[in-house]
Amino acid sequence: MKRVGLYPGTFDPITNGHLDIIGRAVKLVDKLIIGVAINRDKGPLFSLEERVDMVMRETARFSGHAEIEARPFENLLIKFAEACEAQVIIRGLRAVSDFEYEFQMVAMNQKMNHDIETVFLMADPMHQAVSSRLVKEIARLDGSADLFVPPDVYKRLKERFERTKGAR
Secondary structure, eight states, X not given: OOOEEXXXXXXXXXXXXXXXXXXHHTTTOSEEXXXXXXXXXXXXXXXXXXXXXXXXXXXXXXXTTSEEEEEEEOSOHHHHHHHHTXXXXXXXXXXXXXXXXXXXXXXXXXXXOTTSEEEEEEOOGGGTTOOHHHHHHXXXXXXXXXXXXXXXXXXXXXXXHHHHHHHO
């Protein structure tokens, strides 16, 4: 039986921290589904299609380890995991503050479906401070966002913010 893992996130944009977790997650499963969340409340910078495209382009380097697929989702994570036939949900932890929220989510998910496990992968210390929100802020203010995202993603960030500056 194929071991299917699900790594959910907004990926707005995908960062080197996300890629670190994905690179380690593909060693644990036969198929990794990257769930790209449709989260209208967060007001994403990139469209759903752009985020899925960035995820697929940037994760192509890991395809030798496991089959990788990116799928959008808007429903409860546990319901999406069931629909994907995932046995495991993979979550990245950057700091202790992440743990409290994740701990609550695991407890709720376990109550709804005790057959799906959650596995936490600690962020590499090099990526512990990296978040998509901070990367967007750095890029918007002309900072060195290239330190935190792959080159193609950095290019897209620069283009997006140059367009918004030009539109003012």
